[in-house]
Amino acid sequence: MTKDLHSLLLEKLSARIPDAEHKVLLGEILDWYIEGGSKLIKARIDAKISSILQGWDESVE
Secondary structure, three states: OOOHHHHHHHHHHHHOOHHHHHHHHHHHHHHHHHHHHHHHHHHHHHHHHHHHHHHHHHHHH
């Protein structure tokens, strides 16, 4: 994916997202796709979800 296409996708997709944090996440996901494709996206999202769930477990105790 070229930088121009990356910028265009980020611009067009983020225009539909009102929340700034979600726009940042969209940018991260597009960067991950450039780095390693869909497998890297899945691995990074799995890691983020695991981290969040571990934080919830620790806060409950």
